[in-house]
Amino acid sequence: MGIELWISIVVIGLVCTFYTALGGLKAVMWTDAFQMIIIWIALLVLIIKSTIDVGGISYVFEKADDGGKLQFNNFNPSPIERHTFWTLFIGGFMLTLSGYIGSQSMVQRFISMKNVKGAQS
Structure with a gap:
């Protein structure tokens, strides 16, 4: 954008401090939700555009x-064999779960809310 890096850092810091001071943790949570929506839209656009560019x-x-x-029909229960349905399903579940129970942002959300309903909204 043609602006100095330090100016960008200061401006973003001031804007974030301002809206956090006005809206509190709820403002931060809404910003996180909005950011995730933007990331998902960008990812979807990237997948669609790249698929079209290579030929469909x-x-x-x-x-x-x-x-x-593509190996959709490999249901071998062996944990040693790579990329079976079971290794991908269980491994993917554990990987996803670790993001919810161990990431700093999730832990911060969990401990900052009074109850589960507050964390979900």
């Missing part, structure tokens, strides 16, 4: 299948 969804799946990347 059928081309993407065709190339993935040619490279052996």
